[in-house]
Amino acid sequence: MQRPLRYRWIxxxxxxxxxxxxxAQITLSSAYFPEVxxxxxxxxxxxxxxAGISFQPPGENLTWDFGTPxxxxxxxxxxxAVTNDTFFLDAEARLSSAAFAYEYYQxxxxxxxxxxLVGTLPFLRDTVLxxxxxxxxxxxxxxxxxxxxxxxxxxxxxxxxxxxxxxxxRQGTAGSVLGLYDSLRVVNTSVRNDDFDAYGTLLxxxxxxxxxxxxxxxxxxxxxxxxxxxxxxxxFTDLIKTFxxxxxxxxxxxxxxxxxxxxxxxxxxxxxxIEFDENERPTTFLYIRGERTPTSVQADEALQNVSLxxxxxxxxFTVRYDLMDAGExxxxxxxxxxxxxxxxxxxxxxxxxxxxxxxxxDLTAGVYFFELKSRSGRTVRKLIKQ
Numbered sequence: 001m002q003r004p005l006r007y008r009w010i011x012x013x014x015x016x017x018x019x020x021x022x023x024a025q026i027t028l029s030s031a032y033f034p035e036v037x038x039x040x041x042x043x044x045x046x047x048x049x050x051a052g053i054s055f056q057p058p059g060e061n062l063t064w065d066f067g068t069p070x071x072x073x074x075x076x077x078x079x080x081a082v083t084n085d086t087f088f089l090d091a092e093a094r095l096s097s098a099a100f101a102y103e104y105y106q107x108x109x110x111x112x113x114x115x116x117l118v119g120t121l122p123f124l125r126d127t128v129l130x131x132x133x134x135x136x137x138x139x140x141x142x143x144x145x146x147x148x149x150x151x152x153x154x155x156x157x158x159x160x161x162x163x164x165x166x167x168x169x170r171q172g173t174a175g176s177v178l179g180l181y182d183s184l185r186v187v188n189t190s191v192r193n194d195d196f197d198a199y200g201t202l203l204x205x206x207x208x209x210x211x212x213x214x215x216x217x218x219x220x221x222x223x224x225x226x227x228x229x230x231x232x233x234x235x236f237t238d239l240i241k242t243f244x245x246x247x248x249x250x251x252x253x254x255x256x257x258x259x260x261x262x263x264x265x266x267x268x269x270x271x272x273x274i275e276f277d278e279n280e281r282p283t284t285f286l287y288i289r290g291e292r293t294p295t296s297v298q299a300d301e302a303l304q305n306v307s308l309x310x311x312x313x314x315x316x317f318t319v320r321y322d323l324m325d326a327g328e329x330x331x332x333x334x335x336x337x338x339x340x341x342x343x344x345x346x347x348x349x350x351x352x353x354x355x356x357x358x359x360x361x362d363l364t365a366g367v368y369f370f371e372l373k374s375r376s377g378r379t380v381r382k383l384i385k386q
Contacts, residue, residue, distance in 0.1 A: 025060070026199050026212040027145040031266040033112045036093050040077040040269045041289040045069040050285040053274070055260065060146065062200035064211075064262070066272060069204075069287060073380045076306070079105075087130055088116045096311070096382050111138040117156070119367065131156045137190070146212060148196045156188040162226075181226040185233050192218040202262050202271055204287060209264045209271045217258040222251050257283075302327060302374035312384035315361040319381075321372065326350045330373040331358065333383070335366065360385050 034040065049070045056062055082091045082104065091104035102118040113136035119129065137154045162178050178184075198213040224240055225233035241248050255278040262272040267288070275284040304322040311317065323329070326349065333342040341363065347356055358370075360383075368383045 025146050026210055026265060027143060028212055028263055028265060030142045032263055032268060033107060033140055034079050034268045036079055036081045038079045038268050040079070040095075042075050042077070042269055042286050043069070043071050043289045044073040044075065045285040045287065046072045050282050053282055053285060055280060056198065058197035060199060062198050063203070064200065065203040066287070067203070068206070069285065073378055074289060075380060088132070091115050106136060110142050112140040113137060114139050129158055131158050137192075144196055144212070146196055146199045150194040152192050152194075154190050158186045160184045160186070178226070181228045183227045185225040187223045187225065189221045190218055192216060204271060209262070211262040211264050211271055214261040214263060215258060216261065217256055219254065219256045221253045224251060303329070303372055303379050306372065306379050306381065308370060308381045308383060312386045313360060314386045316357060316359050317383065319356040319358070319370070319372070321354050323349050323351055323354050327375060331356055332371045332373065333358075334369045334371065341368070
């Protein structure tokens with residue numbers, strides 16, 4: 001006797017079910033937007049580990065196994081509330097990040113937007129400058145899923161008096177040109193494409209995450225304009241590059257660079273963040289450091305609850321931390337290029353709350369990185385010298 005038609009489909013359905021991978025497609029809601037007070041905990045892997053990773057092409061139900069990365073640095077970035085800011089009027093929060101002194105953000109129903117930056121330029125590393133993004137740049141979006149694509153363009157503009165430029169620039173090869181003008185305008189245009197190109201399971205430090213991968217590709221163009229008196233601004237970018245060939249690394253149209261972000265629902269940090277160059281070679285590998293709770297496991301198990309105040313600082317600052325085991329801690333300070341500019345005497349102590357005081361009165365204003373190094377790792381905090 002022949003089975004009814006509806007029963008003849010059952011073996012086929014069972015076969016299809018057995019061939020379907022187990023990962024579920026993810027839709028990211030605003031639950032992964034950061035909130036004021038959040039501490040975003042990330043590690044940076046070593047160059048040796050980073051060199052061994054490879055990318056997968058876009059696709060569905062993929063698996064990424066990043067194993068247990070070797071730790072180079074540990075970062076804690078705290079999202080602070082912003083009120084009554086006279087420059088970033090629409091900002092609600094700011095973050096002291098690994099890339100800039102401060103990033104300023106606003107939250108809407110549809111996106112989490114960067115509205116401005118405080119940091120340095122490649123040729124003004126000792127001067128901290130503030131600039132707005134026009135229009136604001138979405139860094140996270142609500143209700144995104146596999147296959148979504150977005151394109152955006154943002155412009156940053158700075159106006160600087162020529163006399164405020166560092167002496168090394170005014171007296172350098174381009175100085176004969178700059179000396180004829182009084183005002184300088186730097187315009188930075190960013191064109192970015194965001195592609196949510198894959199989803200699946202990510203394995204990291206013995207834990208599995210269901211993730212949605214976002215590929216961001218950005219191209220920057222920086223132009224320099226000069227004016228004298230009441231004349232109009234004129235584009236001198238190419239002329240400056242002729243006088244100073246090294247300026248080509250940050251002036252004019254730059255090669256594309258990109259970042260892969262692996263997002264998980266409800267997790268504020270990227271599970272993994274991989275920066276890559278125009279040849280898709282990895283240049284930086286960042287990854288989440290444990291859960292977002294006060295008891296999160298830090299890369300440097302010898303140090304906990306590290307705080308640095310005040311920040312920004314004009315002369316003296318104080319660092320407090322919990323020392324988990326008796327031992328020696330080495331404080332040091334690095335500039336924005338990664339060069340060590342100061343090292344203090346090693347601090348020795350017994351387990352418990354510790355205090356270290358440093359002084360920066362003779363250093364120029366700018367962005368620095370304060371490091372506490374123990375026998376088990378490093379803890380780094382960004383420090384802004386006024």
